[in-house]
Amino acid sequence: MSDAGVQQLLLDTNALKTLFNSLPIIGIPKSKPGGEPEKKPSGSYLKLVAAESSKLEVLLKVSQALNPKPKPYLMAGADVQCGGGRGELSSYG
Numbered sequence: 001m002s003d004a005g006v007q008q009l010l011l012d013t014n015a016l017k018t019l020f021n022s023l024p025i026i027g028i029p030k031s032k033p034g035g036e037p038e039k040k041p042s043g044s045y046l047k048l049v050a051a052e053s054s055k056l057e058v059l060l061k062v063s064q065a066l067n068p069k070p071k072p073y074l075m076a077g078a079d080v081q082c083g084g085g086r087g088e089l090s091s092y093g
Contacts, residue, residue, distance in 0.1 A: 006064040010057060017053040021046060 024041040 001063060001067075003064060003067055006060050006067070010060050010064075013053055013056050013060065017049060020049045020053075 021041060024045060025039060028039050030038070
């Protein structure tokens with residue numbers, strides 16, 4: 001999997017974690033218009049969501065760390081196409 005793919009999955013994991021944290025309070029009436037719901041998700045539920053999402057984040061980060069770095073010939077091709085130096089290209093990754 002590409003580095004960009006792993007980064008996107010990490011972003012998606014964070015979005016899903018936020019969604020799962022708010023699922024128990026969807027549809028609960030709010031105390032004030034535009035305010036917070038009267039009930040909050042239980043602490044054990046939030047801990048479960050955090051624990052399970054952190055497992056996935058760790059796997060994705062390990063996968064990202066194990067991805068090989070760009071090959072030297074790819075770096076040379078990027079120098080020709082971008083007109084920049086290797087240091088400039090390295091700052092993107």
